[in-house]
Every structure is written in structure tokens, then in C-alpha cells.
Amino acid sequence: MPEKLIEAPTAEEIAAGVETEFSYTTVLKRTAVRRMYFSCDRRSIRALCQYLKDAFNFEHITSLCGVDWTDRLQVVYHLSNYCTGMVIEITVDIPNDDPRIDSVALIWEGANWHERETYELFGIVFEGHPKLERLLTPQNYEFFPFRKSYKLRGQE
Amino acid sequence: MPYDSILNWIKFTDPMANPFYPYIKGGSAVYNLPYDIGHKLWELIGGAIAWLVNLLFPGNGVSTFLVGNDMFVNLISIVLMVVVIFAVGFIVNITMIWEERKILGRMMDRRATRIGPLGYLQNIADGLKTFLKEHITPAKADKKGYMWAVTILIGTSVLIACMIPLSDRWFIVDYGTGLLIIFGLFAIAPLMILVAGWSQNNKYSLIGGMRAAAQMVAYEVPILLVFASVSLLAGSFNINDIVHAQANSTWYIVPLFLGFIVFIVSAIAEAERIPFDLPEAEAELVEGWQTEYSGMKWGLIMLGDYFRGYIACALIVIMFLGGWYVPFISVEQQASWLPEIVFLLKVFLVFFVFAWVRAAHCRVRTDQILNIGWKVLMPLAVINLGITVAILLAGGILW
Amino acid sequence: MMPDDRTMWITMGPQHPFSHGLWTLKIRADGEIVKDAEPVIGYLHRGWEKECENRTYPLIIPMADRLCYSASMTWSHVYCKVVEEAMGIELSDRAKYLRVVADEMCRIQSHLMWLAAMGTDLGNLTVFLWALRERELFLDLNVKLCGQRLTTNYPRIGGVRNDMPFYFERDCLRVVNRFEKMIWELVAMMDESSIFLSRMQGTGIISRKDAANYGLTGPTMRGSGVDFDIRRDDPYINYDLLDWDVAVCKDCDSYGRYKVRMEEMFQSCDIIRQAMAKLESIPKTEPTRIKVPRRVPEGTHFARLEDPRGESLMYLVSDGTDKPYRLKVRSPIFVNVSASKHFVNGVRIADIPAIMGTLDMCLGETDR
Numbered sequence: 020m021p022e023k024l025i026e027a028p029t030a031e032e033i034a035a036g037v038e039t040e041f042s043y044t045t046v047l048k049r050t051a052v053r054r055m056y057f058s059c060d061r062r063s064i065r066a067l068c069q070y071l072k073d074a075f076n077f078e079h080i081t082s083l084c085g086v087d088w089t090d091r092l093q094v095v096y097h098l099s100n101y102c103t104g105m106v107i108e109i110t111v112d113i114p115n116d117d118p119r120i121d122s123v124a125l126i127w128e129g130a131n132w133h134e135r136e137t138y139e140l141f142g143i144v145f146e147g148h149p150k151l152e153r154l155l156t157p158q159n160y161e162f163f164p165f166r167k168s169y170k171l172r173g174q175e
Numbered sequence: 176m177p178y179d180s181i182l183n184w185i186k187f188t189d190p191m192a193n194p195f196y197p198y199i200k201g202g203s204a205v206y207n208l209p210y211d212i213g214h215k216l217w218e219l220i221g222g223a224i225a226w227l228v229n230l231l232f233p234g235n236g237v238s239t240f241l242v243g244n245d246m247f248v249n250l251i252s253i254v255l256m257v258v259v260i261f262a263v264g265f266i267v268n269i270t271m272i273w274e275e276r277k278i279l280g281r282m283m284d285r286r287a288t289r290i291g292p293l294g295y296l297q298n299i300a301d302g303l304k305t306f307l308k309e310h311i312t313p314a315k316a317d318k319k320g321y322m323w324a325v326t327i328l329i330g331t332s333v334l335i336a337c338m339i340p341l342s343d344r345w346f347i348v349d350y351g352t353g354l355l356i357i358f359g360l361f362a363i364a365p366l367m368i369l370v371a372g373w374s375q376n377n378k379y380s381l382i383g384g385m386r387a388a389a390q391m392v393a394y395e396v397p398i399l400l401v402f403a404s405v406s407l408l409a410g411s412f413n414i415n416d417i418v419h420a421q422a423n424s425t426w427y428i429v430p431l432f433l434g435f436i437v438f439i440v441s442a443i444a445e446a447e448r449i450p451f452d453l454p455e456a457e458a459e460l461v462e463g464w465q466t467e468y469s470g471m472k473w474g475l476i477m478l479g480d481y482f483r484g485y486i487a488c489a490l491i492v493i494m495f496l497g498g499w500y501v502p503f504i505s506v507e508q509q510a511s512w513l514p515e516i517v518f519l520l521k522v523f524l525v526f527f528v529f530a531w532v533r534a535a536h537c538r539v540r541t542d543q544i545l546n547i548g549w550k551v552l553m554p555l556a557v558i559n560l561g562i563t564v565a566i567l568l569a570g571g572i573l574w
Numbered sequence: 575m576m577p578d579d580r581t582m583w584i585t586m587g588p589q590h591p592f593s594h595g596l597w598t599l600k601i602r603a604d605g606e607i608v609k610d611a612e613p614v615i616g617y618l619h620r621g622w623e624k625e626c627e628n629r630t631y632p633l634i635i636p637m638a639d640r641l642c643y644s645a646s647m648t649w650s651h652v653y654c655k656v657v658e659e660a661m662g663i664e665l666s667d668r669a670k671y672l673r674v675v676a677d678e679m680c681r682i683q684s685h686l687m688w689l690a691a692m693g694t695d696l697g698n699l700t701v702f703l704w705a706l707r708e709r710e711l712f713l714d715l716n717v718k719l720c721g722q723r724l725t726t727n728y729p730r731i732g733g734v735r736n737d738m739p740f741y742f743e744r745d746c747l748r749v750v751n752r753f754e755k756m757i758w759e760l761v762a763m764m765d766e767s768s769i770f771l772s773r774m775q776g777t778g779i780i781s782r783k784d785a786a787n788y789g790l791t792g793p794t795m796r797g798s799g800v801d802f803d804i805r806r807d808d809p810y811i812n813y814d815l816l817d818w819d820v821a822v823c824k825d826c827d828s829y830g831r832y833k834v835r836m837e838e839m840f841q842s843c844d845i846i847r848q849a850m851a852k853l854e855s856i857p858k859t860e861p862t863r864i865k866v867p868r869r870v871p872e873g874t875h876f877a878r879l880e881d882p883r884g885e886s887l888m889y890l891v892s893d894g895t896d897k898p899y900r901l902k903v904r905s906p907i908f909v910n911v912s913a914s915k916h917f918v919n920g921v922r923i924a925d926i927p928a929i930m931g932t933l934d935m936c937l938g939e940t941d942r
Contacts, residue, residue: 283703284703285703378582382606450769456697457591459591459592459926460923461591535763536697537698538697538773539769540922540924541922542922
């Protein structure tokens, strides 16, 4: 756990903090005004999120979504800080044959339904989620409609 | 007399000369307007029938029986009188619904009823519409409770509405215990609402029924205390006596203003109107205890609700606003007017306040409604009773 | 449920007067007290995001309108914004201020719709009709500006569809001025009624920490004391050049959320006036719309803005073609409604409409 909370961190502080704590698993791809883009290994995503929340006051998860790149799946996190308006985007790649990732629903409760939605639409299993059930689609669906393998009419 | 005149059969005799005339008080007959109307109606209808029958079969006994037999004429007159009283109550009720819709329309800045002259026929149209709706009974409902509870509920409401006198000549029976009987019948409703809510086998209606029972029990106690203070001041439970006592002294709204406030709030709660319409709070309970009633059953429930609103208004007019008399003009002078119209105008005026409150307020919550009932209205009603006793100890109303 | 349990599950919805759309709130009630709650959504799920993958970029604008009928302007705006960011386009000042005016008009009419729904939730039809009466004028302005009352289809990728029509400025200022006078009628109706206050104060309490943790956004969050507004803290379309305040209330209850929304309407009026003054100073010859290519360069982008209901975000993955590879919509109500069980836990059944009403439900964007 970090010893102190920085309420309004600058991009440099975040970059330095993440670099020291998660140097092997997390890469800072680019920065812009009030924007930072990371990519992260799926094993350390929960620790990274916890760290960003505890050390840099990212108390709000704006969104969490899945992307199907056909050769791999991806989960994208958008975290935001209320003091600076900073948004951090974290992309996590997941192999197609093992679509599992740690849940962050216990860090932010706001991520709960986002994870359920991503699970039902992409089939990504969030481990440690309190209630991973289908939310928008009927419970008896056996496919994941937002994957690219599910063709829309006219896409064949 | 082969071709006798119809006027030979329609004589318009004095109804009070009938030996079976029912309204006798202290040895002398008391004039009763609806009975008179019923009697005259039968003179017209029965006289015409008798004339026709006599034309076909001259000199038969049926014709003379129809208009000549005092007991039979009395019986038919009473039946027609009841019809007249109910018809007037019904028309008054429809007028009140129309009044409320018009007032709400004005207050809410929208169009109100549109059908007929001034939109007056809208209620008739709505009544016809509910007649045409399908009659649905839930499969798992308790049929007996489902039908009987609502029947009794509507029946008692209509019964009390008919029992309320419009003047000292417009009444069914001149009870010595008028207020008590009216209130006793009025208090049947909460039990029947609970039964109706329970028997529908629907969670919303069950909650609505429970709410109705809790709310009405809480509001009956202050109402009873106000009844007690009014009748103490008047020295009688008889509605006629209460009105005359006010005509002789002053309207009871002046000495018992507190009681008036308590009663008007409790009456709104008893009539289940906004802000106290929790049993049918449509925001959370769909339609409350009426959820599973459909078609004309529901239409009659709505009508019964307005009958109860009418009863509440009429009781306020009788107990606090001098009944059918106008102040500052002697009672004898007013006898030549139409006191029924005065009474109904007052009722409509009180109902205007009801509609106004409805347009202005939100619905209160279950615990708040009980708090208001037990913690505010109840002490106020007791204080009101104390004021009454103080007035009586000081020798009655002195002016 | 245990046999000796005295509670019962009540399914409120999907067709229920309180739900303002198709969703279900299952509550476990002990008499009148709510012990537990479980929101159920998905009745309106139509695969909006997947549908978009089959359409070219301009065709998605009217679809974005239909995410929420009373926030159509901001939804199509956020869509256009994300595509503009992907293309790297900077709008002209005139287009920016026109979008400001359109967004704030949309915010006012959306909040008025909320106020109207709030009135029926509390059993007061007068509030409902008066609020809708005021809203109608803003819808008339919409008609004047873009020819449509609700699904406006006004923003375009690279600007807005058209410049202001003749006399729009005069009409807009008239409506705003009248609105500021008339809204006091409604405020008097609600704030001065002790019944209203007793229904709103002290119910549906969400602390500041919880509000952030549950992911609440918009007026719901600001009513809990979170001082954050994307228009101010992450400014877009020149909101930083205008002078206005963020409405925040530290009450944390239903009444706080009510006050925030009422204050926001007044602030929006201010913003509209200032934007109109700025538009006055910009020459009419400046283009309101820039020609844009049909294809979007490869990359991932996101854009967010302050919707009337909260923070709306769109995440666009483009693969260089004229159709998006993936378009994710982050709907504010989707997250707010996921926290509904924390709102209603421990309250009475009678309070559920009053509390859920302050969330301003809109199911089109929730289920997508």
C-alpha cells in the first residue's frame, strides 16, 4: 500500500509511480492533455487499479469495455480523477483461448455492471466478480453476440 | 263516463293527508319534499295508467286501486322517493367529479373535460366506457371476498350519501342519532378495503389494503372526537338539531375552528384523496387496493370514492358551516327559498378546497401520515374537545 | 426465502408507473420496509453497439439520437466528438458555440422532463403539467433550430447541420428569460411545501465516498457533494471561455439531487445567454461545418462529455474503413441504476419512486 495519497496528481507523478511499482507489466503508451494511455499485463491489472485508486485518487471508473481483435480479446479501462479531470486508459490483452481476467468490481463497485456486460457480450470471465451473470441478454443465451464471429445481417 | 278526462285520475292530493304518511313527529305530520315529489310522480304515472286501464275496461277495480288505495300509493311513493333521492345524490356526485376535473384543469393549466356543454357529459361518457370494458376476475383471487367486499364498500358509501339530509324537508329518516349512524357506516369501509386488497391475491393490493386500514383507523379517532365536541355544543346527534343550533347561535366554525381544521384534514384522509391517498398511491403501488378491479367494478369504486368525498364535504357543511342556512337572514325568511340549493352550493365550495389541496400537494408517506394522525390531529382534537367543554361551562355560546 | 421469513419479494416492473421505462426493481419487503433490492434491465437491449459496426459513420448520428429521447442532442454530440477526435478535426468557433446552445437547451428540457416525472412520482400532477408546459417552449426552439422536437439529429461530424435560422437568437433569449421567471412558480410549489420537503429530505442518502465508488455521475453525484463537472474540469467546445458555476450540494439526499438539477437549469440559462453573445461577435460567414473524409484513420479514441444525466463516454476503435470497428457507449444511467439497491435499502416502499425519480431514468441508453 502506498504511504500517502496524492489528491491531484500530475501526469509525471503518475508515470513515475507506475514505472517504479509496475515496471515489468505496465507500459505508458502515450500522454495528452489530461489523458494517459497505459497497456498492462492481465496478471497485474487488479494491483495496478488498486494502486491508482489508493495512491493517485482515481476514485471513479468511467467505463470498462471489451474489444474483439479476432486474434485476441482486449479489455479497456477508463479511470478518472475528480480533482484534475485526468482520464487514464488502460488496455489489457487477453488470449482468445483463455479469456479470463481479474475483476475490479471489488475496488470500484461502479465496475460491477460493466464487467457483467462485458462478460455476456464478449465471454470474458472476470475472476472474483461477486455475481457474474447475464445482464442485458436472456439467461439462456449460449453465445457472445459482440464477438466478431457473430455476424450481423449483411456482414457475411 | 265512457270518455272521462285524464284529470279525473290525476288529482294531486295532499300527501300528508294520507293516513299511512310515514313522517309523523310529535303527533303532527312533517313535510318531506322527496316524498312529495314521489307522491306527485305516482299521481302522474299511476293516474295515467289508471286512466288508460279505465278507458279499456271501464269501471274496473284496478284503476281505483292504483290511485285510490292509500297504503299502495304510500308504498309506491316511498319507492319513487328513494329513486328521487338516489338520482339527486348521483347527479350531485357527477357534478362534483365534473367540478374537480374542471378546477384541476384550470389549476394545472391544461384542458379539462370536453364532452357536452361545458364538458359536463364527460363523466357520462367515461361511465359508458367503463361499462364496455372487460370484466376480469383474477384466477387465484378469493372470489367471495373479491366481489362482496367491494359491493359492501360501494353500497355503504351510496347509502350514507343518500342518508344525508339536504334540508329540514329533504331527508329519508330524521334520526335522533344521525351523525353516529353515518359515522358507523362510514367506518365499515376500511375493513372492506382490507378484505378487498387481501382477496385479490396481489402484493400491491395487499399493501394498499393494509395501508388503508392503518390510515383510516388512525384518522377515525380524531373524527370521533370532533363529532363529540360538535354534538356536545349542539346538545344532539340529530343533524337537524345541529343545523338549527347553528342558525340560532353562530356557525360552529367560529368557536370550533380547531375542530374544523382537524376534521377537514381527517376527512380528506378518510376519503383517500391526495395528499392522503396512500392506499391507492399509483406511483409505487400501481393502483393500490384497486389494482385487480376492472371494468364497471372499478368505475363503481371510483364513483364510491367520490360519494365518500361528498359525504365528507356534507358533514363539514352540516357541522361547521351552518348547514342549509345563510347567516344574518332569519330562518323564517329563508324558508321560502330553496335551502337544498344553498346546502349543495356550500358542499361544492368545500369540495373546491379539496380539489385545490389535491392540485397543490404531493403525497405524504406511510409513517408520516400516521404521525400526522396520532401526534398532531389527535392532540388538537382533544384540545378542541376541551374548548367545547369550556364553552359549555361558561354557559353556551354567548352571542 | 426461509419459511419463517416474514419478508416477501415484490417485482416492481417492467410495466410499473414508477419505472419510467422498461426495467424491473425487485425488492424484498418486510411490511413497508425494503430489506434488499435487485435491479433487472435488458428489456430494451437492441445491440446498439453491434448495429453500429454495420453502418457508415454519418449514419450513426441519428442512431445516437435515439439512445435517449430527452438527451438526443448530447448523445449525437458525444458521438460526433469521438469521431472528430479520431480524425483530428478542430471545429470552428461558430460551430462550437452553436453546440453549446443546443446542448444547454437539451439539458434544460431534459431536466424539465425529470421534474415532470418527479411530480407524478410524488403524486403531484400540477408539477408534471407545469414543467411540461415550460419544456414545450424549448422543444419549439428545437423545431426552429433543427426541425425536430426530440430526436434532433443536429450535430454533424465536423460541426453542426445548419446555422441559426432567422430570429432564432431573439426567440431563444425570450424563452430563456420567460423560463427563468416561470420556474419560480414551480420552485414555490415544491420548495415551500412542507410535504415535499419531508418526502425529499433525509431519504436516499448516498455519501460522497459511496457516490464515487458506485460510479455515480452527473447531478446524482453532485448532489452527494462531489465537485466535478466535465464541462469545467475537462472542458470541451469552449465551455472554459464562459463564466458559470458548477451546482454542487452537500446534502447527499434526494433533496440535494433536486437542488442540483434546479440550479443547473439556471446555470444553463446563463450559459445560453453568454454563448448567444459570443455568437453575435463571430461573423456569420464563418463555416458551421467542415468537410470531413469518409474514412477514419486507424486507432482508438474516446470522448466524454457532460450529459444531462451524467458522464457519457464513447470509445471508438477504427480500422481505417468507413465503418467503426467497435463503438462502446458508456451510459450514465447504466451505472447509476446499478447502484439503485444502495439507494433504496432500508427505506419504505412509498419512498422508492421519490428516490429513483431523482436518478432521472432513461432506459434507451441504459440497455442500448
